[in-house]
Amino acid sequence: MDNSKLVRMANQIGAFFAAMPDRAEALQGIAQHIHRFWEPRMRRDLFAHIDATNGDGLDEIVTVALREHREELAA
Structure with missing residues (x-):
């Protein structure tokens, strides 16, 4: 899936x-x-997008949520 779609969906x-x-x-x-x-x-x-771009395009609340809960989301 295109990263821009993932970013848009995560921001929604x-x-x-x-x-x-x-x-x-x-x-x-x-x-x-x-x-x-x-x-x-x-x-x-x-997460590859976050690692490569420091979360470019993601809203701050989404970036924080993903970073704080990365371990459980990787499961």
Whole structure:
């Protein structure tokens, strides 16, 4: 899948959870959604994008969520 599509989809998820008043809960929600609904290949490609570009194009809340929950998302 094209990285720009992954970034767009991740940002849409982030925008939904960003409205939550509890930031820690929002970060967890982003990570849980991506873990539940994205194929491992999609998660690997997104992390490869983060590693190669420092998360270029990703919203800050998404980047933080993915970095904080990387181990559980790699499973």
